[in-house]
Amino acid sequence: MADTQTEVLDIFTRTRALLRGHFVLRSGLHSGHFFQCAQVCQYMPEVERLAELLVAKLQAAGVAYTTVLAPAMGGLVIGQEVARRSKVRFIFAEKENDKLVLRRGFKIAPGERLLVVEDVVTRGGRVQECLEIVQGRGGVVAGVAMLVDRSEGKTTFPVPVYPLLQLSFPTYPADQIPAELAALPAEKPGS
Numbered sequence: 001m002a003d004t005q006t007e008v009l010d011i012f013t014r015t016r017a018l019l020r021g022h023f024v025l026r027s028g029l030h031s032g033h034f035f036q037c038a039q040v041c042q043y044m045p046e047v048e049r050l051a052e053l054l055v056a057k058l059q060a061a062g063v064a065y066t067t068v069l070a071p072a073m074g075g076l077v078i079g080q081e082v083a084r085r086s087k088v089r090f091i092f093a094e095k096e097n098d099k100l101v102l103r104r105g106f107k108i109a110p111g112e113r114l115l116v117v118e119d120v121v122t123r124g125g126r127v128q129e130c131l132e133i134v135q136g137r138g139g140v141v142a143g144v145a146m147l148v149d150r151s152e153g154k155t156t157f158p159v160p161v162y163p164l165l166q167l168s169f170p171t172y173p174a175d176q177i178p179a180e181l182a183a184l185p186a187e188k189p190g191s
Contacts, residue, residue: 110138
């Protein structure tokens with residue numbers, strides 16, 4: 001597994017998807033590191049490789065699913081590539097009135113097995129919203145797959161989780177930012 005994590009970290013570094021500075025995360029926390037997965041998603045060979053590694057991990061764990069659900073925007077590219085490689089249906093949830101919902105005629109059948117795919121998880125808010133969507137429609141969540149778990153396993157879900165890369169960069173509430181980080185202008189690059 002260490003070899004996979006090294007390869008994934010190298011892909012993120014090479015594509016400049018791992019940024020350093022002062023960032024305000026979607027969670028509202030501040031960090032000196034930011035994963036901008038949109039950068040890696042520009043390069044289809046890298047997206048294909050990341051999805052290949054993720055699907056191999058899912059297959060090795062025996063995860064069975066017939067549909068991939070990804071939260072927009074971050075999970076769209078990797079979610080679709082995981083679904084393509086797995087030869088299953090792909091749907092996505094998007095914001096409406098600041099809450100993730102299924103739109104565009106997407107349906108979940110009772111008992112349908114879904115894999116939730118996300119790019120980066122810090123606190124897991126969007127993943128949790130996806131879990132609630134699936135469960136609210138009678139579906140079954142087979143697991144959560146992600147490129148990066150930046151909580152290093154501290155963010156948990158009531159289903160199995162399959163990250164390609166687990167690491168933890170410190171995060172800080174707005175009123176507890178260290179002086180060296182506070183000295184840098186805060187950016188909110190989006191995900």
